[in-house]
Amino acid sequence: MIKQTLFALAGLSLLVAQSLKAAPLRIAADPVPHAEILEYVKQIDPQLDLDIIELSGGVNANELLASGDVDANYFQHLPYLKDQEKALGKTFSVVADVHIEPLxxxxxxxxxxxxxxxxxxxxxxxxxxxxxxxxxxxxxxxxxxxxxxxxxxxxxxxxxxxxxxxxxxxxxxxxxxxxxxxxxxxxxxxxxxxxxxxxxxxxxxxxxxxESAAHNPYGNLLVTTPQLAKDARIVRLAKDLTSPQVAAFMRQHYNGSVIPVADEQHD
The missing domain is CATH 3.40.190.10 (Periplasmic binding protein-like II)
Incomplete structure (x- = not known):
């Protein structure tokens, strides 16, 4: 009886793990260009299940992240994030520095x-x-x-x-x-x-x-919570967003208005 119970619990744990693994990654993003870039990621990496939540006026994506309503966000630069951490009394994790939008x-x-x-x-x-x-x-x-x-x-x-x-x-x-x-x-x-x-x-x-893109401290970031920073889905999205394919998409689609951070790092 105990052995059967242990097997049942092991099976339940496996199902829960598989369910969590299969859960879509909920990410809040500004409609342009962030959500557009994420839609492109879905094209080149269809196995990464993204649930893209487009931000509208008045919605604070860091509050959504702090409350667990989303798993990550992609819309802000580091000085803004630091200001938000102070305002909300929260600590977030930066997992990728993706692109620059010159002011x-x-x-x-x-x-x-x-x-x-x-x-x-x-x-x-x-x-x-x-x-x-x-x-x-x-x-x-x-x-x-x-x-x-x-x-x-x-x-x-x-x-x-x-x-x-x-x-x-x-x-x-x-x-x-x-x-x-x-x-x-x-x-x-x-x-x-x-x-x-x-x-x-x-x-x-x-x-x-x-604004000059060279040495620009305002790169747009992929941000999550410390608890999710090493989540396999987050790590995979960070790799996709900083990939040569996504950098090429930014260059071709935005004609210098959205600049991959990698371009500046290689100058």
Whole structure:
């Protein structure tokens, strides 16, 4: 009787293990380009069962991950993740650094940065990490000067750090997803690559000024929990996302607007 019970328990354990192994990997991602890239992964690795959950406005993918509603997410860069860990009181695990979406300056009113008028209004993302990133882009393009800071992305800057503003630029902080819609109301806007692509903009072609991809600390990451960091499905997805096939897809499909991190590492 005991032997039969042990066999039954062993069989049940095997079924549970097989069920867990076969469970789809639930991953939250921005629709463009992240979910599109994941759909391509499904084409080249059909044995990896991905359940792609596209993020909509107001949904925090890190809260979804912390609560166990998803197994991983793919949408954010490291400075934003660190800020989220502090805000949520959680620790997450980075399992792959996948691609860079250069931040761009766009306008419906002028054709070049030199044409920006005195007192120009420029809309920037209102979250602390991308606001800092946008201010550094304005400085890089010679439009403002900031207090001397560590430029790694680890030290955040705010409009209060502007020490020289020759054009008298007016900074307007707006929710990141709303920035493309603001283009009709401001002289220019600094827009994250994913929102630019969703709005039909081609960063490599349409931006008046584009963030450099070289030594860029804002690579988009595959993130999970410490408990799932070595899960075979996560490890396999990380390998797929950083594969030559996916890098080639990014280059061909996004024409320089989405840049594989591997390209920068090999420069």
């Amino acid at each position: 761009g300056i766009y306008s419906h009113r002028v054709k070049s940065l030199a044409d920006l008028p005195q007192g120009a209004s420029i809309a920037l993302p209102n979250n602390s990490t991308n606001l800092s990133r946008a201010l550094r882009l304005l400085e890089d393009k010679g439009l403002i000067r900031l207090q001397a800071q560590n430029n790694s992305g680890a030290t955040l800057v705010t409009p209060q750090d502007i020490v020289d503003n020759p054009k008298g630029i007016k900074i307007i902080e707006i929710e990141s997803p709303q920035l493309p819609r603001a283009l009709d109301d401001v002289d220019a806007a600094i827009i994250n690559g994913n929102y630019a692509l969703e709005a039909g903009l081609t960063p490599a072609k349409d931006a008046l000024g584009l």
